Amino acid sequence: MDTFMYLMEHCCSSGAGSKACWGRVGEDHLGALEAAAEVGRQDVCAWLLAHLWGWHLRAAAAAARHGHVGLLHWLLQRRPPGPPPPAAFVDDGAAAAAVGGHTSRPARLQAAGELLAAVAWGCPLAELRQCYQGEGLEGPGGLLQQPGVGVDEDEAAVRAAQQRFRDTVLAAAAASPLPDWRAKAQWLLAPPRCHPVTWATLCAVVAAARSDEAAAERLAFLCRHWHQDAPCGGWDRDVAALAVAAIRRGFAQALGWVLREKVGQPAAAGEQQKGQQEEPQPQALAAEEVVASAVAHNQVACLQALEAAGVDVQSALRLGVAAGRPDVVLWALMSPTGPHAGTRRPGGGRGALTPDLLAQAAAAQDAATFRVMCRHLKHAGSGGDDAATQAAAGSSSSCSGPPSGGGSGGDGEQLAAAVAAAAACPCLRDRPHLREWMRQQVELLCRQEARRGTGRGPEQGSEDGSSSDEELSDLVHEAEEALARESQQRQQQQREAVSQEVGASRVLICAVS
Numbered sequence: 001m002d003t004f005m006y007l008m009e010h011c012c013s014s015g016a017g018s019k020a021c022w023g024r025v026g027e028d029h030l031g032a033l034e035a036a037a038e039v040g041r042q043d044v045c046a047w048l049l050a051h052l053w054g055w056h057l058r059a060a061a062a063a064a065r066h067g068h069v070g071l072l073h074w075l076l077q078r079r080p081p082g083p084p085p086p087a088a089f090v091d092d093g094a095a096a097a098a099v100g101g102h103t104s105r106p107a108r109l110q111a112a113g114e115l116l117a118a119v120a121w122g123c124p125l126a127e128l129r130q131c132y133q134g135e136g137l138e139g140p141g142g143l144l145q146q147p148g149v150g151v152d153e154d155e156a157a158v159r160a161a162q163q164r165f166r167d168t169v170l171a172a173a174a175a176s177p178l179p180d181w182r183a184k185a186q187w188l189l190a191p192p193r194c195h196p197v198t199w200a201t202l203c204a205v206v207a208a209a210r211s212d213e214a215a216a217e218r219l220a221f222l223c224r225h226w227h228q229d230a231p232c233g234g235w236d237r238d239v240a241a242l243a244v245a246a247i248r249r250g251f252a253q254a255l256g257w258v259l260r261e262k263v264g265q266p267a268a269a270g271e272q273q274k275g276q277q278e279e280p281q282p283q284a285l286a287a288e289e290v291v292a293s294a295v296a297h298n299q300v301a302c303l304q305a306l307e308a309a310g311v312d313v314q315s316a317l318r319l320g321v322a323a324g325r326p327d328v329v330l331w332a333l334m335s336p337t338g339p340h341a342g343t344r345r346p347g348g349g350r351g352a353l354t355p356d357l358l359a360q361a362a363a364a365q366d367a368a369t370f371r372v373m374c375r376h377l378k379h380a381g382s383g384g385d386d387a388a389t390q391a392a393a394g395s396s397s398s399c400s401g402p403p404s405g406g407g408s409g410g411d412g413e414q415l416a417a418a419v420a421a422a423a424a425c426p427c428l429r430d431r432p433h434l435r436e437w438m439r440q441q442v443e444l445l446c447r448q449e450a451r452r453g454t455g456r457g458p459e460q461g462s463e464d465g466s467s468s469d470e471e472l473s474d475l476v477h478e479a480e481e482a483l484a485r486e487s488q489q490r491q492q493q494q495r496e497a498v499s500q501e502v503g504a505s506r507v508l509i510c511a512v513s
Helices: 002-013 029-038 042-050 057-065 069-077 092-096 105-122 125-134 155-174 181-189 199-208 212-223 235-249 252-261 267-273 287-296 300-308 316-323 326-332 355-363 367-383 386-396 411-423 432-454 473-502 505-512
Strands: none
Touching: 029 042, 029 057, 042 069, 057 069, 057 105, 069 125, 105 125, 105 155, 125 181, 155 181, 155 199, 155 212, 181 212, 199 212, 199 235, 212 235, 212 252, 235 252, 235 287, 252 300, 287 300, 287 316, 300 326, 316 326, 316 355, 316 367, 326 367, 355 367, 355 411, 367 411, 411 432
16 A cells, blocks of 8 residues: 555656646546456555545446445445436536536436446346445436436437446346346346347347357347347348347357347247248348458358358458458358368359459468468369369460460469469569469469370379478568567557556556555
8 A cells, every 4th residue: 555655646746736636526537446446455445535536436337347346335335425427438418418416317327327237247136136226217206217307308318328228237237257147137127127128238248248158148048038029121230230249259159049040039929930930041131241240350150150041151252352361261262061061162162263352362462361362273273163264364364475384275374374463463572482482383383284284193202282381481471570560560559558548547556456
């Protein structure tokens, strides 16, 4: 504590001066009180409040979120009288309504939702019940009563705030890592609280769940309590939003469950129609948006789940090349699930390799993606792959002539011409390793074509493509160094941003933790 007190006094005596730090009503300067509550330091919280540090509901929420029940009660006992101030994230309109000691109902609902969501996440059911009853939500004049009582109340704004409150608290309870998550969710679903399950609730659960299995389990639980009809005209948009939420977390199992169950069906109707419904048709569920999200987030497992559910993933190859996702490109060039799973097939399993895609990868100087595409051309195209032949023919039109050493007009020549055309791209002048490796692939393709023309198989010790990884070592190192530099720059920028956002309070709390 001595170190902490010294640092705090030094912090407030510098810069803007002590008047800028002490005695600000309702303000947790530097987030110090919240940081102390987050790590369960009641002694630090007591020191801050004793020195006129502003009390804020975010501190109580931080204690609840991390399961510090005793500190939560201690902070709530020291809550200033009167309506709570607007939460930090309340918009300007709601904050402007807090005048003359009165805080608007939407602002109070947001503040109460922040606290109760934290309690529902990190505390047992008993604490949730106690805090729920203590926030003045039910009964005459409660925050969840029908709007229209206040003289200046905006009925639409109040209803929207009430729905956001119910969605937030129910999602936090259902996604809670504690073993009593089911009991907390059931308590909120039961009368008189009756928190409804909505699409926003489901998306929030997926966003907060700790694991893929937990997300799928909790989605299934909530959908058994779905007591409203599927929204008309919004089915595609809502399911796509839920699917994208699962993709962002990399939850392939939850995504598969969403597509398989078509979660918009109400529980009762679902039981009656079981066995009567045909297989769901996810192709109608804004497939392009969902596939694009899976590619952008480099989630191959989610792409596999989409394909297994029947979603058209033909755009995966094009999107993967555009986004520079070699894992997605490799998957797209493989055969789909089935008897030939994991093998290459003509044209790629999820999209055809075209001259434009080859040129796009080369122009972007994307070494990893270009390498995947060239290896596919060698293995699939040289054997008579129609799509690869078309890609090679399209690319070879920009060459002055076929490379030497091959036959006349064979597929291998056309493939070699395609790679040679890409290697001649002016944008690769500063990538000597990439251009050299591409030239080596041209020579290799020509030798393979010559052996096929003479009817001979690969000679003992001759190159059959297995040495391409060694030849590409300089290129790989060059690409890895560039990526490492970019990663270091991003990490440095993130550290600076976090340092500025969090402020000095985190450092101070660490000094006494």
